[in-house]
Amino acid sequence: MSKNNIMNTYGRFDVTFEKGIGSKIYDINGNEYIDFVSGVAVNCLGHSHPSIIKAITEQSKQLIHISNYYWNTKHTQLSEKLINNCDHEKVFFCNSGTEAIEGAFKLVRKYGKLTGNTDKSTLLYMDNSFHGRSMGALSITGQEKYQKDFLPLIPNVKKINFNDIDDLNENFNENVCGIILEPIQGEGGINVVNSDYLKEVRNLCDKYDALLIFDEIQCGMGRLGELFAYKKFDVIPDVICIAKGLGGGFPIGAFIANKKASNALSLGDHGSTFGGNPLGCAVSLAVLNELVEGGVISSVASKEIYLKEKLSELKNKYNVIDEIKGMGLLIGISIKINPKEFSDLCFKNGLLVVTAGTNVIRLLPPLNVTLQEIDDVINILELVMKKL
Incomplete structure (x- = not known):
């Protein structure tokens, strides 16, 4: 499968995805990732939603x-x-x-x-x-x-x-x-x-x-x-x-x-x-x-509170986070280290995130993300902070 025919306009990660379900996405080798990029805020209902x-x-x-x-x-x-x-x-x-x-x-x-x-x-x-x-x-x-x-x-x-x-x-x-x-x-x-x-x-x-x-x-x-x-x-x-x-x-x-x-x-x-x-x-x-009718939007506020509380715990525990920014499920983490290095290490540990600005990691989960999936992401972020 040649990649040489595609114009070189993106700094892509070395991975090829082929399927996803909910907040999870899988590459051609069957490796699982938690997708907190969501196609850059596109996949609001995650992957392969029945509706x-x-x-x-x-x-x-x-x-x-x-x-x-x-x-x-x-x-x-x-x-x-x-x-x-x-x-x-x-x-x-x-x-x-x-x-x-x-x-x-x-x-x-x-x-x-x-x-x-x-x-x-x-x-x-x-x-x-x-x-x-x-x-x-x-x-x-x-x-x-x-x-x-x-x-x-x-x-x-x-x-x-x-x-x-x-x-x-x-x-x-x-x-x-x-x-x-x-x-x-x-x-x-x-x-x-x-x-x-x-x-x-x-x-x-x-x-x-x-x-x-x-x-x-x-x-x-x-x-x-x-x-x-x-x-x-x-x-x-x-x-x-x-x-x-x-x-x-x-x-x-x-x-x-x-x-x-x-x-x-x-x-x-x-x-x-x-x-x-x-x-x-x-x-x-x-x-x-x-x-709207399905209630996905009405659950965003509580998930925002939960995610920010968990991130605040990491901020207090590790000398990595400068500031937690944003609203709803458009959350930014200003970090004191190279964001590219941080996102690369997240990727190696099965988490997809995207950078923003000069020192910010964006978290853009599907709006129907579960609290358990947020916990899983927090665990990966903590692992990355320990390593860095």
Whole structure:
């Protein structure tokens, strides 16, 4: 089995996986790992969940794809499900988080033009943020290491300091059409937005008639204990970008907008060949039913408390952890040693974790993880801390 035909764009571990069940995943040699990466917050119900298997099987026998020149039952049902669980009015379906960001980017630029101010085209974004790899998403990703080899990027964007109210006020004016932020910066190091900062962002958007975009691609879909992450904060955005957990492993993304924002896009302004296809929407409906009606989301808060208590015990016992960060089941451990070395040793002991920022280990378990599996992970983390 040759690996030479795949472009070398990922620093992969030396392992090939072939099956998984729940929080466990198995390589081609039968070795078992506990998966606390979850496809980077994608597999919210773990691997091979019966509801997802059933949805794929049943829908694939009926209708997999049609053009968006026509309606299909699943994408209308999914739109109703999402809108009934948020404070917004319209949804656009696509295939990924990056595509959701691109669509939201277009929406705010169009909104700015519709105000009558021809110069209203600046989009503010945060330092240390991550929004995707396409040229548009990359242009508003606040980390130079991802941008430098692809310059020049899209103009009329401005990076500002995350959680810095003074810098925010300095850069906000009548030519700003929108501002984008992650309520919790995932790849950037599990950095939570400050409540006062977020309220000032909302105030300035209202004052200057600009749109507030939340990138909930990693922190949404139940990961913080609410279906939408914004509900954990006292601010309602105009636009929400979602993906990852929305399909529980099946590729699907969306951006959702309130009335004034959604009205900016009109016939022919945006499109997506596979967006809203019946198979993807059927899977997403099954996932949301498990998350909401199935009670998965309602169990996140207690699991957060349990996991943080266990991590605090390790912090007090070993001189490895600086800080425990994050909310819900989006948890970061700031460590005093090389995070790559730490994650490699976790891998050798049967635990999958992913790094973030400069010194953070991300823990992203399936939302239906059991307390026993959390205990098993804590035991592996303790073993790694002893060795290091």
